Amino acid sequence: MNGEPAATTKPPNKFQLKRARTREDLLQLGIDRYLVKGYAETTIEDIVRDSPYTRGAFYFHFDSKEQFFLDVLRARRDRRGEWWTVVEEAQPSSLVEALAAAQAEFARTDPHGARWTMLISEFVDANRDDPSLIEPLHALHKEWSAELGRLMAYVQEHGWCRTDVAPSELAADILAITSGFGTMFEVYGASPSRLMDVYVRYLEPR
Numbered sequence: 558m559n560g561e562p563a564a565t566t567k568p569p570n571k572f573q574l575k576r577a578r579t580r581e582d583l584l585q586l587g588i589d590r591y592l593v594k595g596y597a598e599t600t601i602e603d604i605v606r607d608s609p610y611t612r613g614a615f616y617f618h619f620d621s622k623e624q625f626f627l628d629v630l631r632a633r634r635d636r637r638g639e640w641w642t643v644v645e646e647a648q649p650s651s652l653v654e655a656l657a658a659a660q661a662e663f664a665r666t667d668p669h670g671a672r673w674t675m676l677i678s679e680f681v682d683a684n685r686d687d688p689s690l691i692e693p694l695h696a697l698h699k700e701w702s703a704e705l706g707r708l709m710a711y712v713q714e715h716g717w718c719r720t721d722v723a724p725s726e727l728a729a730d731i732l733a734i735t736s737g738f739g740t741m742f743e744v745y746g747a748s749p750s751r752l753m754d755v756y757v758r759y760l761e762p763r
Contacts (some may be wrong), residue, residue: 703725718762
């Protein structure tokens with residue numbers, strides 16, 4: 558403005574690109590390796606073992622295992638992308654079709670969701686007395702609810718879903734139902750085949 562040239566942002570140099578790649582690689586290692594032994598039993602050595610990276614590289618990017626786990630959860634969220642647009646592009650014609658499209662997209666982008674329910678429970682159990690770690694997890698839950706709330710608003714707008722509850726509240730309830738089924742599946746081997754029926758019975762117009 559006022560005749561001054563617009564500020565320009567320099568492109569990242571090779572060092573910055575390499576540093577960003579290392580961080581992303583470490584996060585992917587976390588996504589993969591927490592699934593093997595769980596949160597509590599997975600060590601930093603487990604994360605970097607058989608990879609090009611060292612403990613030193615890990616601690617250059619992350620302050621602690623706890624902060625790393627939170628960043629891994631954020632990375633999982635980012636890798637899902639704007640999944641709700643996939644549902645809209647599928648042009649569903651009913652609540653069941655919309656939920657099935659969302660379920661298929663989650664199965665593609667986050668195939669171990671039930672296992673992560675247990676990992677998050679482990680994290681909470683280990684850190685429940687540390688607000689600096691639990692509060693970011695609560696913030697992530699609000700973000701997940703906001704994402705799912707987009708789908709809830711979409712099915713409400715099309716007349717396929719109850720409207721006596723706000724989309725954000727419906728989303729939080731659906732997350733709770735999903736987590737409960739995930740726990741039953743992981744602990745007791747319960748079949749998730751009835752999960753869609755539970756979703757529909759809870760969400761259908763009334």
